[in-house]
Amino acid sequence: MSTFDFPPSITSRPTYGTLEPRAGKFHLMIADAEGAEAILRLAEADPSLMGKSHIMYIPGETGDRFTAKLEALAPKQLYVGPSYTAAVPRLRRILQDAHMGLQVYLTGTEGLMGQAMLEATTAGIPHTAIQTEHRGSVARRMQCVHCKGITENVITDPFKCSHCGLNLFVRDHYSRRLAAFQAVCIDAEDPGNVPPSVELYT
Amino acid sequence: MSAGTTKLAVTVTEVTPVNELVTRFRFERTDGGLLPTFSGGAHTVVEMKDGDITRLNPYSLMSDPMDQSAYTISVRRDDEGRGGSLFMHQKVKPGDQMVISYPVNLFALDLRAKKHLMIAGGIGITPFLAQIKQLAATNGRFELHYACRNPALGSYVDELTAAHPNNVHVYFDDQKQAIDLENLLDGQPLGTHIYVCGPKGMIDWVCAKARDLGWPREAIHYEEFLAPQSGKPFEVKLAVSNKVITVGEHQSLLEAIEAAGVDAPYLCRGGACGQCETAVIGYDGKFLHHDHWLEDDEKASGKKIMPCVSRFEGKTLVLDR
Numbered sequence: 001m002s003t004f005d006f007p008p009s010i011t012s013r014p015t016y017g018t019l020e021p022r023a024g025k026f027h028l029m030i031a032d033a034e035g036a037e038a039i040l041r042l043a044e045a046d047p048s049l050m051g052k053s054h055i056m057y058i059p060g061e062t063g064d065r066f067t068a069k070l071e072a073l074a075p076k077q078l079y080v081g082p083s084y085t086a087a088v089p090r091l092r093r094i095l096q097d098a099h100m101g102l103q104v105y106l107t108g109t110e111g112l113m114g115q116a117m118l119e120a121t122t123a124g125i126p127h128t129a130i131q132t133e134h135r136g137s138v139a140r141r142m143q144c145v146h147c148k149g150i151t152e153n154v155i156t157d158p159f160k161c162s163h164c165g166l167n168l169f170v171r172d173h174y175s176r177r178l179a180a181f182q183a184v185c186i187d188a189e190d191p192g193n194v195p196p197s198v199e200l201y202t
Numbered sequence: 203m204s205a206g207t208t209k210l211a212v213t214v215t216e217v218t219p220v221n222e223l224v225t226r227f228r229f230e231r232t233d234g235g236l237l238p239t240f241s242g243g244a245h246t247v248v249e250m251k252d253g254d255i256t257r258l259n260p261y262s263l264m265s266d267p268m269d270q271s272a273y274t275i276s277v278r279r280d281d282e283g284r285g286g287s288l289f290m291h292q293k294v295k296p297g298d299q300m301v302i303s304y305p306v307n308l309f310a311l312d313l314r315a316k317k318h319l320m321i322a323g324g325i326g327i328t329p330f331l332a333q334i335k336q337l338a339a340t341n342g343r344f345e346l347h348y349a350c351r352n353p354a355l356g357s358y359v360d361e362l363t364a365a366h367p368n369n370v371h372v373y374f375d376d377q378k379q380a381i382d383l384e385n386l387l388d389g390q391p392l393g394t395h396i397y398v399c400g401p402k403g404m405i406d407w408v409c410a411k412a413r414d415l416g417w418p419r420e421a422i423h424y425e426e427f428l429a430p431q432s433g434k435p436f437e438v439k440l441a442v443s444n445k446v447i448t449v450g451e452h453q454s455l456l457e458a459i460e461a462a463g464v465d466a467p468y469l470c471r472g473g474a475c476g477q478c479e480t481a482v483i484g485y486d487g488k489f490l491h492h493d494h495w496l497e498d499d500e501k502a503s504g505k506k507i508m509p510c511v512s513r514f515e516g517k518t519l520v521l522d523r
Contacts, residue, residue: 124315
């Protein structure tokens, strides 16, 4: 199963729900990897949704495990892309042309949901009106608060900043503006005293 | 008195009939000073001393929010109402001194919106007059759809269409013109917020249609001032101040509490803001809830009442006030 129950944390930490069909004439679903499962379940809950849905899917490490199943849903439009970054121009164009009433569904990893959420809120959709469902990896998109560099897919705590090389502690403190969690130097006062790295949520 | 907001002593400097039903009033500070600026959509509570009766009615401010020299309001005459609008129309003359409250805004523009879509019905146009002045000053993007009965009763139609010919759309009921709501809502770009002010039927129609079309709750704003309804007189015991009061036929429960010298909180006096929420200690009878603040289960619980608009029928009512 691709779901994970995040333990309760600080208010800043995003929480995720379960995608539900909503009223609307146009539906935009953005998913990566195991997020496809949430879309399959959504389509099952309301088969009429697919005729008015645009699905953007980034399979990542799941390869073609889900693509045929998504195709079989016969959505109005299906895009399968190599990376989120590659999908951004298309996403921006969709949002630019979209009208009020558009329903946005985000599912998959936190990094994908956070970044797509940022695009959707920038386009004018209130963040509380966007549905999310976490699926798959619990890796995070982290910002080093010292050099401001972003490290994607962080799965261990502490980790080394991919930009400045500091040893960073993974915080639950999240920025919607950056679509990233904050990472803070763990050995600032006693350089070199770094606890062993452990995988997140183990 | 701590209830409500700070008061302003003002002088009526102009009384201008707008049409058969609507009259505009201009207030300037009696001490000659500047009035506070406000934000479009704000209202002021006007105190009307009519013989022994004091009425406090909220009216939307329609003047330019940045104009500190004067406030203006427009009052529609309601011959069937409790008398507040008739008092304004018949008794208030230029030179009169009155007391109004500081502006309070329960219908503000959400400035995160990329576009403001305003839908007005009849006298519901007044908050939009101030909002449009605010937006015009900041180059805000807006569109007004204004339904009124006929050209003669269309308050400020000419002024609006002259100033904003491309943004203002007027619909006259008598000419069978109606807002094509579904198409209007469907065509709005992402980031549009809706604002509705007008009769209850119109507000419900717009809100329901927007919800059906998948508009986010956060993008739908409405303002409906409920005038307190008249009803059978009833008796209330105020437990904290240890008083028994009678609420008259044309008096609201809040007004009766105030008339007894009890300092009760309020802000909008129209069942919207929640400020006057009062705990019920005991009752034997039936509540007539008229507000849209309390949730249905709270209304059914018999534990809370909004004294600004709601009433009671029955033997006893004891309030925590």
